[in-house]
Amino acid sequence: MSRVYNFSAGPSVLPESVLQKAAAEMSDYRGTGQSVMEMSHRSKAYKPIVENTEALLRELMGVPDNYKVLFLQGGASLQFAMVPLNLRKKGRAAYVDTGVWASKAEKEAKKWLETVTVASSKAEGYSEIPEVREITGDYDYVHITLNNTIMGTKWPYLPETGEIPLVADISSCVLSEPLDVSKFGILYAGAQKNLGPAGVTLVIIRDDLITDSPVEGTPSMLRYSIHAENGSMYNTPPCYSIYMVGLVLEWMKETGGLAEITRRNQEKAALLYGYLDASDCYRATAKKGSRSLMNVPFLTKETDPEKADALNKKFVAEAAEAGLVNLAGHRLVGGMRASIYNAMPLSGVQALIAFMDRFAAANLH
Numbered sequence: 001m002s003r004v005y006n007f008s009a010g011p012s013v014l015p016e017s018v019l020q021k022a023a024a025e026m027s028d029y030r031g032t033g034q035s036v037m038e039m040s041h042r043s044k045a046y047k048p049i050v051e052n053t054e055a056l057l058r059e060l061m062g063v064p065d066n067y068k069v070l071f072l073q074g075g076a077s078l079q080f081a082m083v084p085l086n087l088r089k090k091g092r093a094a095y096v097d098t099g100v101w102a103s104k105a106e107k108e109a110k111k112w113l114e115t116v117t118v119a120s121s122k123a124e125g126y127s128e129i130p131e132v133r134e135i136t137g138d139y140d141y142v143h144i145t146l147n148n149t150i151m152g153t154k155w156p157y158l159p160e161t162g163e164i165p166l167v168a169d170i171s172s173c174v175l176s177e178p179l180d181v182s183k184f185g186i187l188y189a190g191a192q193k194n195l196g197p198a199g200v201t202l203v204i205i206r207d208d209l210i211t212d213s214p215v216e217g218t219p220s221m222l223r224y225s226i227h228a229e230n231g232s233m234y235n236t237p238p239c240y241s242i243y244m245v246g247l248v249l250e251w252m253k254e255t256g257g258l259a260e261i262t263r264r265n266q267e268k269a270a271l272l273y274g275y276l277d278a279s280d281c282y283r284a285t286a287k288k289g290s291r292s293l294m295n296v297p298f299l300t301k302e303t304d305p306e307k308a309d310a311l312n313k314k315f316v317a318e319a320a321e322a323g324l325v326n327l328a329g330h331r332l333v334g335g336m337r338a339s340i341y342n343a344m345p346l347s348g349v350q351a352l353i354a355f356m357d358r359f360a361a362a363n364l365h
């Protein structure tokens, strides 16, 4: 069996050792004679799995004691609704528009409260994070998308919001580098970018924000209070996905924890951006100072749109033949995008650059 280098934005690459461990434990989990998929979520065998996953997450992320860690379903997309449904008080929230996911979050919130777009980088094609160092006003919360998976940008600073809870979508940058959890009211992430397989959504919420939903008719499943009271077991949780997240977190810890993961991520990103910036044939689309560590969109320097489009398709197809898969840019932006999440080894980035050199020599001079 040979593995490819998978640059998918999500679901995305998992550490090979994690897949092997899951395979070895697939039909008989540690002498129980059952797969984790077959266990009751309230069984003696399963309890340590979810407890261990939460403990590792708290340790690696440095989650303070006054925050709950919840394992929910519905993806990051359901959090676009749960945040306004649970935090609405005055009925107004601030959103920063940094791209597709950020504007989707705001659009969904509009169903339950008034939103104010306090800053946007739309006019810049979302190629940078706008300057909004301070956000004040009569807001129930401020929402940001910390890493913009599609445009390949990342907040280089956190806006100061005083007493207003800061809520962040960290789907594509969770545990990619240190983050001061205490600066946030709520953090949320779909697992399938950097934590494990799809199916589980991580929510980290400060205790004082867990109150009864103020919106009449809010379903039980959409209330943080219900999930928190029941330790994420109000109903059947995504047991197997939680187990897989636990294995990924164990791998992170064995690798040297967040410090070593951060060092590797910085090394990979520096190599790829360095190559792009020095290239006569390619260019990165995100502006310096706002660049993502995880998602790197890039284009060729071909200026004729039709020729550029044909070159992009050729690049993606030939890269796939060379074992470098899922390099097509998002359908909304085109070009190419290399997602280099935690589980992408340095050798994958090196192989990509070697391919880019070969492709340039054959097609771009």
Ligand SMILES: *Cc1c(COP(=O)(O)O)cnc(C)c1O
Pocket: 010, 074, 075, 076, 077, 078, 101, 145, 147, 148, 149, 169, 170, 171, 172, 190, 191, 193
């Ligand atoms: C992928 C992604 C989402 C959507 O996640 P789902 O789990 O599919 O709902 C939302 N926000 C960001 C930043 C993402 O990268």
